[in-house]
Amino acid sequence: MENLPSDWLSLLILTFVLGMKHGFDADHLATIDGLTRYNLRCQPAMARYCGTLFSLGHGAVVIAIALGVSAVAGQWDVPDWFGTLGSLISIAFLVALGSLNLAAVLRAGPDEIVQPVGLKGRLLGNLRHASHPVLVALVGALFALSFDTLSQAAFFALTATRFGGWEHALLLAVLFMLGMLLTDGINGLWIARLIARADQVALVASRVMGLVVSGISLLVAAFGAAKMLSPAIDAWSEGKELVFGFSLVALIVLSFIAALRLTRRPAAT
Template sequence: MGTATAARRHPLLTSRGRAALPFRHRVGAALAVVAGLHLAGLGLLVLGVVAGTAGAVTVGLAAVAYLRGLVHSFDFDHIAMIDNSTRKFVAEGRSPASVGLAFSLGHSTVVVLTGVLVIAGAGFIRTALDESSGAARVLGVIGVSVSGLYLVLVAVANLATFLRAWELRRALRADPHLEVPPHALTPRGPAAVVLTTPLRRVRHPWHVYVVGLLFSLGFDTSSQIGVLVLTAGAALAGASLVSLLCLPLLFTAAMTLGDTANGLLMLRMYSAADQDPARRITYNLVITGVGIASGLLVGALAAASLLSEQLGVTGGLVGLLTRLDTKHAGYVLAGFFAVVFAACAVAWRRARP
């Protein structure tokens, strides 16, 4: 009884309570978390500078950490992960406002905890960051395996929505006056059950938080390692604890800002497709198909990375995938989605009676 009463009074404490809140409240809560992280990071920086204990942590160094976090949120795997997760939730009739935030917070948890351990001088962190160590290899396998497997499974789940949209497109071509009911894009039938079953238990954004947490264990991105190197260097230079903590916090603030904005954009795009599936069927096929392709590609890159690093496979398709440069792929993918949505939004507005 006590738990139920607390949930009614504080709906943000339970998944069901959060889902029942008005959409604008959920968006406001997500943005409040992002704003809180910014205030915490900037507050620590200002406190260190005003107190004269910032030492090696300068405003410029803090800006570098912030910029690395913002750039990191546009990594190809981040965009694909948030896009495909959002598509899955929308296909199930949900409208989560915090998919991007949840994934980013899971990712950031490892960054902040590792930053704290670096500041504390924990020796095993140096081992974990050394690519040649056994601990780094194990963590790398966990991170890459989780991200690759999850993306493949969620892309396959979204394939059920794509196939449903394709069937609807064929039916509309045969009968342009066909009445399309609400939620017509919700996957149905035996094939949909088979495709969506593996991730049926992933029903709330906090589940994506766990994926983000495991995903970041590999320390396989230059941005993530870079902010830890900055923190370690500033610690060796004698900067105060307060000033040092602002670096991973500002990195986290920037990454959550980018990932949250990406998640909200994807939610708006896929919700628009579901609002009028008959008129927007081609748009839905394009963005869902590109999302699925990006998820499968990141999963294939993860598999190729494991085969190359753990088994020494370097030829054929594996070699081609490991040599593939995806440094700017995230920007291209995000830009593509934004342009398609903006162009379609203008066309839909002009077509209104």
């Protein structure tokens, strides 16, 4: 779990940044990729909004959990193992997703577009082929029913109670959703554009994003493990949450810009 700042303004900014980072989760990207590809065949007009709809459903659950936890925060003492277990689960998922996406890039043939690889999407069955806006949002909501997301929402709510009541928890949850909405919404638009063309530029762009997804997942997992194993690294990182968050989001934004610029180039004839 992230160490959150003790002042309100920094906490607001970091929560939005963490939402952007969460939207870049490989499971999100893989599921939005699948939903967009399916809807380009049956609902082309809606396909580009799959990332936005997914995030709205996901964010609705985060908001509900944050409000619920803030309501009982005064009667609930968080066990010491809660944050540690959340961190271990997050690191394990990041390593798995980073490795799977790196393998996908390396295995892809020279004429194949690299598709993001996820873990949770395989559990959704026919919902992966949702073609109604409400069902796409439902897929996002189901994704939020995981220990990683639920513990993060609860952590935000418990932190917010230091500054006030449920209104503060609601604001943090909404900011988290808006950050996630920005990343996933842009990702949905990019995937729709990528699928619409099948030239060499699209092949390169998909590999750029695949390597970035893999690299960020493994990097965040390695840093999280280092903080858990080394008190010196944990102490050094204390108070630098905003710096790390902005650095990570800057890398995400630059990768999106590079991929979008590639897919704007004229198709090869």
